[in-house]
Amino acid sequence: MRKILIVGAGQSGLQLALTLREHDYDVTVMSARTPEEIRSGRVMSTQAMFHTALQTERDHGLSLWEAETVGIQGLGVSIAGPDGARALDWFGRLDRPAQSVDQRVKMAGWSELFEERGGKLIISGVTTSDLNSLAELYDLVIVAAGKGELVGLFDRDASRSPFSAPQRALSLAYVHGLAPRPEHPDSPGVRFNIVPGVGELFVIPAYTLSGNCDILFFEGVPGGPLDCWDDHPAPAAHLGRLLDLVRTHVPWEYERCGDVELTDANATLAGGYTPVVRRPVGELPSGRAVLGMADVVVANDPITGQGSNSAAKCATSYLASILEHGDRPFDRGWMQGAFDRYWDYAQHVTTWTNALLGPPPEHVVQILGAASAHETVARRFVNGFDDPTDFRQWFLDPAGAAEYLATL
Incomplete structure (x- = not known):
């Protein structure tokens, strides 16, 4: 043996x-x-x-927690405009649910x-x-x-x-009490919020020690306003600071946070690599x-x-x-x-x-815009998270993107 x-x-x-x-x-x-x-x-x-x-x-x-874990039905993309409101917002459905344990x-x-x-x-x-x-x-x-x-x-x-250095300052909190997005109250999904030049906020339905929850996860551009975790605050202060950042940079997500609380005393993390x-x-x-x-x-x-x-x-x-x-x-x-x-x-x-991790090229901007009008584009992008090899055909290739978008 x-x-x-x-x-x-x-x-x-x-x-x-x-x-x-x-x-x-x-x-x-x-x-x-x-x-x-x-x-x-x-x-x-x-x-x-x-x-x-x-x-x-x-x-x-090995799927020991599937019966208890919330099924992630899709992924939504929101991009903040110069006025702080959403310049773009759409939701694409996964062919099969995802999970986060x-x-x-x-x-x-x-x-x-x-x-x-x-x-x-x-x-x-x-x-x-x-x-x-x-x-x-x-x-x-x-x-x-x-x-x-x-x-x-x-x-x-x-x-x-x-x-040769971290490309994002990372911070997160596992929370209970987050209200569902009103556009899709019955379709739990990851929310991918982009604030150009500042960073990203992901909201991820998950399962933790105390049951189903959500993860608030910031990726901050180094040196920007989301890069503010070097003092490693205690959990309650960490959550308070994170919620302040949500209110400032992605206010449409803050509307859901009125009853948010940490899932447990060890439910926060910050760092980068x-x-x-x-x-x-x-x-x-x-x-x-x-x-x-x-x-x-x-x-x-x-x-x-x-x-x-x-x-x-x-x-x-x-x-x-x-x-x-x-x-x-x-x-x-x-x-x-x-x-x-x-x-x-x-x-x-x-x-x-x-x-x-870099500014989106023009063909990616066009793809994300097309996804708001065409469910097939949104669905292809979202399901690429399961099979990222598909992205080389279009998302990473300006000529492939142009050819694909021309078929819509």
Whole structure:
């Protein structure tokens, strides 16, 4: 039985570990926190997972909260005009609902499920020195922890990493009491509010420790009015400041916030990180090679909501590469090939995400405008969040956009 060590207990690491157990691999996961510590800790992310990633969870018996979780029916886009009112506003429907489950809920539950299915869960932080000693005990070591010392094992790929600093200041709060948008009271959806030159506010229906809720998530242009979190305010002050920013910059969303309160004492987060692609093969002091996955090797800004989806798809891709490899050694060539297989998909997510971080080109402005008048355009854009490879055909290609819009 082949022995695999996965360092990191997030979406990618736990999904891969759980699916490998189905094939009787001897899998060990190392997590810095116990399931109960995860549940009682601070929120870790936003997330909105779309059909393809969700179906993988269903196929492997991992969709444990679907019955309780609100279904996200679509995505709405609003753009603020110079007068502060909405210059553009529309709602596009997903072909199949999306979901957002607080990672405190999911990762704690999956960690417990992993042990129930015969996996070994070790609660311990891991340094490079630790991993250097452990690696010889396993046929394959995968690093799935996107933060911390181990990320330094993987060199930045300058040819695929155009940014050297964070492109957004991030801040969020999980809340109860947000009223529905009056235009679509019976169709819960993500709201994508754009304030040109300032940033974006996403409103995401979600499920957390205390039931269904909403996530208020700001992405602020560095140096602008949304970049105001360096003092790391306490949760109540964080929510108050965030609501002040909603009132100032997206007042149509503030109208929904009269009864808003935090879901729990750990329901706020602020920070930022530099989007980066890293080389997938890291080398330990011993000379032993380890494989990076998901955010370790491809970390995109969350503006396109692809983090959990990409992590899930990376786990699916790596699973296929591992199973197909049989009993052969997991050498550097195999590791590079496993990443290249995933990159065939992930490159499209990275290109699309990086494009949204800059001012929109004219053809994108035309697409968003056409979506307000043509349901088919809105629907194609919204469903691209499930399959971002479609965007290369039109959203990222001025000629393709012109050709597509001419057919309307």
